[in-house]
Amino acid sequence: MxxxxxxxxxxxxxxxxxxxxxxxxxxxxxxxxxxxxxxxxxxxxxxxxxxxxxxxxxxxxxxxxxxxxxxxxxxxxxxxIAYLPQEPPNLPEMTVAGLIGKGRAPWRRAFAPFSRADKTAIDTALQSTGLAELRNRRLATLSGGQRQRAWLAMALAQNxxxxxxxxxxxxxxxxxxxxxxxxxxxxxxxxxxxxxxxxxxxxxxxxxxxxxxxxxxxxxxxxxxxxxxxxxxxxxxxxxxxxxxxxxxxxxxxxxxxxx
Incomplete structure (x- = not known):
């Protein structure tokens, strides 16, 4: 069993x-x-x-x-475990790519630059959630649905x-x-x-x-x-x-x- x-x-x-x-x-x-x-x-x-x-x-x-x-x-x-709450915090000035990059935190040393694996995970999450063209947009400029997808992409990037x-x-x-x-x-x-x-x-x-x-x-x-x-x-x-x-x-x- x-x-x-x-x-x-x-x-x-x-x-x-x-x-x-x-x-x-x-x-x-x-x-x-x-x-x-x-x-x-x-x-x-x-x-x-x-x-x-x-x-x-x-x-x-x-x-x-x-x-x-x-x-x-x-x-x-x-x-x-990656966890996405029902009401994520409000981070209006952060970009989509910046938010998704936070999902890589468990795999990185503090203040270390993004590795190739980090960048691949971020790009894959952007593509998977249909946000590639919005990667440089600030969260404040997105619709509610787009922000929801950005937070999901962060969870996916956590891998x-x-x-x-x-x-x-x-x-x-x-x-x-x-x-x-x-x-x-x-x-x-x-x-x-x-x-x-x-x-x-x-x-x-x-x-x-x-x-x-x-x-x-x-x-x-x-x-x-x-x-x-x-x-x-x-x-x-x-x-x-x-x-x-x-x-x-x-x-x-x-x-x-x-x-x-």
Whole structure:
């Protein structure tokens, strides 16, 4: 049996009076795309921050490839995991290429010039996200969708085997949503990266993800391939709505049709 990428055991976490997780356990498979779905406030982003090692749980254990995540030094973790939050910091005067270059920090000595490998990683990230012609533009001059792609390119340039993305399709129109998810699909398939992302669109999660985790109020409601995890019963349990779920006629993936 293949060892999971992440193993979360008895995770407990409280923010003030709010209990986000109470003895929560889940495994995330290695490779492919894993989508985390669920209503607002259910703990999706918090789980992602815990997997990134940014949010420390009150109790419990998180293992990466069988090794306790807490034992990894920050530099070692940054070479294993790239994390893109839902709301990156505002850096209006930075250029696109300058931002993407920050993704190379885990691989460089302080104040050292960019190596050939660094430059190749930056150029590849620019090309992959369709930003090559904007490399010298300042972030303040970009649209919301362009800035989102620039931050994604920074995560790609970090060149880690694991990428964590919190709502990466935010601010993107449907064309760029599909382009981004196809790119992530290619990274998973061709470069064997493990990508875990929070998504709100169940149709996109069903079409592109290999594995889906459904959360509600800090509890795991469903887990597995989209065909098993996104069903009429689980949609009702997650969102309190009655919906029909049927295979897409083109891709055969589950599509959710909310009832009136």
């Amino acid at each position: 293949t060892q999971p990428l992440f193993t979360v055991s008895n995770l407990s976490l409280r923010f003030g009076h709010a209990q986000v997780y109470d003895r929560f356990s889940v495994t995330v498979p290695i490779g492919g795309l894993t989508g985390i779905i669920g209503p607002n406030g259910c703990g999706k982003s918090t789980l992602l921050r815990c997997l990134a090692g940014i949010q420390k749980p009150d109790r419990g254990r998180i293992a990466l490839n069988g090794r306790p995540l807490a034992q990894l030094a920050d530099s070692a973790r940054a070479r294993q 880690t085997p694991v990428i964590l993305l919190d709502e990466p399709t935010s601010y993107l129109d449907i064309q760029h949503q599909l382009s981004l998810l196809k790119l992530l699909r290619t990274l998973a398939d061709d470069q064997h990266r493990s990508i875990i992302m929070v998504l709100h669109d169940l149709t996109l999660a069903g079409r592109f993800c290999d594995h889906v985790l459904g959360l509600r109020a800090g509890q795991l409601i469903c887990a597995g391939p989209p065909e098993h995890a996104i069903t009429q019963d689980t949609v009702a349990a997650l969102y309190d709505i009655h919906a029909q779920v049927a295979p897409d006629p083109v891709f055969g993936k589950p599509v959710v049709y909310p009832s009136r």
